[in-house]
Amino acid sequence: MGKALNPSYKLYHPKWYRRRMPIFWWLGRFSYTKFITRELTSVCVAYSAVVLLVQIWALGRGEDAYRGFVDWLRLPGVLWFHLAVFFIVLLHSITWLNLAPKALVLHLAGRRVPDTVILAGHYLAWLAASGLVAWLLIGT
């Protein structure tokens, strides 16, 4: 055996090399980037929930407070921002629903329900819920 060049190495004692995870590891593979993007869209989902809570809070404080909130929503900058948030939340919802068949395995009459049926069920439920909200907002 040649002369050891690594001064911290001891014969017959393993010296493992442990890689440090690079901070931009998620840029190294498209699927990782897609995953991080999906995770980041959760921020917009949380933001949408906060806006809804503020809306309810303004409603509870009376007509003036609610009108002030609606005026804020109508500002061009806020409108554009919320349009972007809408599409990001849409992306989040679609990617979320597309993963549903992985988690949900159902059996009917002793046979496994196909993934496409589970997926279709989720999308139909989503459409029905969206239709109900649209009817409440516009139809009544």
Added chain:
Amino acid sequence: MEKSVILQVRRYRPEAETEPTWQSFEVPFQRDWMVLDALNYIKDRLDGSLTYRWACRMGVCGSCGMMVNGNPVLTCATYVESLLPGPIRVEPLKGFPVIRDLVGDLTDFLAKLERVQPWIVRQDQQVPAAEHLQTPEQLAEYKQYSMCINCMLCYAACPIYELEPAFIGPAAIALAQRYNMDSRDQGAQNRMDVLSQHDGIWSCTFVGECSVVCPKNVDPAGAIQRYKVAATVDWFKSLLLPWGKR
């Protein structure tokens, strides 16, 4: 047609280096060669000190998993021809401490595997009078998960395992699921106690790459998500149902 191909191999010789380095080897190209054949050529003809694991050469033993051009693959099942014109970069599997060259230390995985009790657990301690019969439908429930060959490609593909080394990881959870779904097993609660912890199923953020790289189509990501649903139902039952009805 190529006459030779360059393999860039990650070397780590702890007695001589503090960090891994790259070493290039020129090997002859043969259409029927896998990456493992090229590594064996290097070992036999160019540098006998190159260290890596392999055994069956037919995608069964799960020993020869490595990162090839950044992807975790079985080198015995990856044609050199599919990676032309090269160079082909070969590294040890990500996420594991490197002992030497292309050999990772799997001690952590083996300890985690034992924690999930990957064997048939019976509550009755007596030896049964006859074998436990199983229908083809009952076999089909878990067969997919029983195909795991412990090749560790799913761990190398999982960024969570590298970020949070305490995570039990895809293969161990898939194997836990394999026994949970076996009609002869009675150890689901024992495994749930281990896997419902933070280091178990809840560390998984569903990147999904473990299922993409699995050479046996085990689908560990699906197993983990199913486990999450089962754990949630279990928790709701314990919250809502009175004692004795859970």
